[in-house]
Amino acid sequence: MTRRWANGGTPAARREETPVVESGPEQTRRRIRDAAAHVLSVKGYAGFRVTAVAAIAEVQAPAIYYYWASRDELIEEVMWVGTAATRDHTAAALDALPSDTSAMDRLIAAVEAHLRHVLEMSDYSRAAIRNADQVPPSIRKRQIREENLYGELWRRLLYDLNRSGDMRVELDPYHAQMLILGALNWCSEWWDPRRSSVDTLVADAQSFVRGSIIAFPQPDRSRRRRAQA
Amino acid sequence: MTRRWANGGTPAARREETPVVESGPEQTRRRIRDAAAHVLSVKGYAGFRVTAVAAIAEVQAPAIYYYWASRDELIEEVMWVGTAATRDHTAAALDALPSDTSAMDRLIAAVEAHLRHVLEMSDYSRAAIRNADQVPPSIRKRQIREENLYGELWRRLLYDLNRSGDMRVELDPYHAQMLILGALNWCSEWWDPRRSSVDTLVADAQSFVRGSIIAFPQPDRSRRRRAQA
Numbered sequence: 155m156t157r158r159w160a161n162g163g164t165p166a167a168r169r170e171e172t173p174v175v176e177s178g179p180e181q182t183r184r185r186i187r188d189a190a191a192h193v194l195s196v197k198g199y200a201g202f203r204v205t206a207v208a209a210i211a212e213v214q215a216p217a218i219y220y221y222w223a224s225r226d227e228l229i230e231e232v233m234w235v236g237t238a239a240t241r242d243h244t245a246a247a248l249d250a251l252p253s254d255t256s257a258m259d260r261l262i263a264a265v266e267a268h269l270r271h272v273l274e275m276s277d278y279s280r281a282a283i284r285n286a287d288q289v290p291p292s293i294r295k296r297q298i299r300e301e302n303l304y305g306e307l308w309r310r311l312l313y314d315l316n317r318s319g320d321m322r323v324e325l326d327p328y329h330a331q332m333l334i335l336g337a338l339n340w341c342s343e344w345w346d347p348r349r350s351s352v353d354t355l356v357a358d359a360q361s362f363v364r365g366s367i368i369a370f371p372q373p374d375r376s377r378r379r380r381a382q383a
Numbered sequence: 384m385t386r387r388w389a390n391g392g393t394p395a396a397r398r399e400e401t402p403v404v405e406s407g408p409e410q411t412r413r414r415i416r417d418a419a420a421h422v423l424s425v426k427g428y429a430g431f432r433v434t435a436v437a438a439i440a441e442v443q444a445p446a447i448y449y450y451w452a453s454r455d456e457l458i459e460e461v462m463w464v465g466t467a468a469t470r471d472h473t474a475a476a477l478d479a480l481p482s483d484t485s486a487m488d489r490l491i492a493a494v495e496a497h498l499r500h501v502l503e504m505s506d507y508s509r510a511a512i513r514n515a516d517q518v519p520p521s522i523r524k525r526q527i528r529e530e531n532l533y534g535e536l537w538r539r540l541l542y543d544l545n546r547s548g549d550m551r552v553e554l555d556p557y558h559a560q561m562l563i564l565g566a567l568n569w570c571s572e573w574w575d576p577r578r579s580s581v582d583t584l585v586a587d588a589q590s591f592v593r594g595s596i597i598a599f600p601q602p603d604r605s606r607r608r609r610a611q612a
Contacts, residue, residue, distance in 0.1 A: 195516065196516040196517065197429065197517060198427030198428060198429050198430065198513075198514070198517045199427060199429075199430065200426065200427050200428075200429035200430030201427065201428065201429030201430075201517060280516075283512075283513070283572075284427075284512070284513040284514075284517075285427070285513075287424065287425040287509075288425065288426060288427045288430065288513075322590065322594070324586075324587075324590065325587055325590060325591065326579065326583065326587055328578075329579070329583075329584060329587040329588070329591075330587070330591065332569065332570070332573045332574075333566040333569075333570075333587070333588060333591050334566070335569065336565050336566045336567070336568065336569025336570065336572075336573075337562040337563070337565045337566040337569075338565070339565065339569060340561065340562075340564065340565025340566075340568060340569060341561070341562075341565065343512075343565075344561045344565075345561075349557075350555065350558070354555065354558075355558060357553075358553075358554055358555055358558040358559070358562070359558075359562060361551065361553065361554060362554065362558075362559065362562050362595045362596070363595070365551070365594045365595045365596065365597065366591045366592070366594045366595035367591070367594065368594065
């Protein structure tokens with residue numbers, strides 16, 4: 155289909171959709187939206203053609219208007235849904251932790267949840283990043299709301315970490331938050347599943363982030379711990 | 384002129400051009416290219432209009448073709464020149480270091496040089512990132528060559544650090560390299576000069592990167608050292 159999909163760039167699509175019937179309206183809707191995310195990330199807002207989406211999703215172009223009233227409505231959904239899904243995924247991972255989990259371990263769990271989801275939804279991440287300034291403001295409304303809500307989740311993680319005393323005092327928590335998210339988000343631009351596994355990348359990212367902010371740095375033991383588990 | 388320029392996003396333009404006559408052909412050429420970088424970052428390749436560039440640069444549209452033979456030639460230059468300039472700047476910073484500088488200190492010096500330049504040329508960085516897949520392959524040729532050359536510089540820094548024993552052995556040097564560059568490059572998306580100074584951000588980024596990869600983590604002393612200097 156495309157280079158990115160062919161090399162396994164969106165394992166989410168495979169994993170989530172393979173076990174169920176692929177011809178239902180929800181599957182078709184998702185297939186069209188995935189195709190739209192890819193086209194938007196590659197062609198940009200001005201170059202986005204519904205016919206290109208239809209060709210990739212293997213549907214007739216008019217079928218798209220069964221699900222979305224307009225080209226802009228489809229684009230609007232692509233712009234915010236990646237952030238919304240990543241936020242849901244990360245929030246659920248944090249909710250599943252024992253209540254006595256330390257602030258550092260919560261942050262490190264969020265690193266894994268965020269990174270896995272960004273890699274699974276890489277076309278959505280790229281589409282949103284690359285078109286943030288290209289789409290009309292009306293299309294950005296829900297995306298901006300999602301970004302703010304998700305930013306709030308991360309601000310809270312860094313705030314709690316800062317209060318716990320496990321974070322280096324001289325680091326501005328907002329700078330730390332954005333440096334972490336930059337390191338993680340950028341992975342969708344360069345990570346090559348033929349070169350290294352998601353698990354290896356996640357373990358390295360966790361080690362990297364932990365060291366980057368920890369107050370009284372100690373040798374990283376996360377791998378050893380994982381190996382024992 | 385634009386929000387980004389008005390809030391000091393491209394101090395390079397001010398610093399480099401203010402002392403010399405601003406009306407010469409080189410200054411006009413630079414002004415047009417800066418405007419083209421801005422338009423390309425905001426509108427994307429398909430939405431790029433030479434008339435919009437002319438309006439921002441305050442020249443007549445035909446004047447642009449005095450400097451570039453075509454719209455695509457102008458875009459081609461915007462795509463690679465940001466990386467090339469950042470590479471020159473970082474290489475020069477490294478060359479200026481004493482020959483006995485440790486691998487870690489060389490890396491930390493590169494973090495500063497890279498970050499300062501990315502922030503100064505943020506329109507170029509954004510234009511290149513957002514249009515990497517949008518422009519025809521011919522336009523990407525020199526950009527890809529520059530990216531590879533610059534990637535080579537960073538690979539060398541991480542390779543030397545890895546050999547020095549100052550880097551955590553379990554970290555894949557390539558993963559570390561790309562996580563660092565992601566954290567730094569992303570700064571052009573969120574850094575707000577009204578909220579924090581470049582110097583503060585650079586100091587935080589250096590502390591962040593040092594901790595992220597150091598083998599036997601110790602409390603960061605870079606600030607104290609700087610304060611004593």
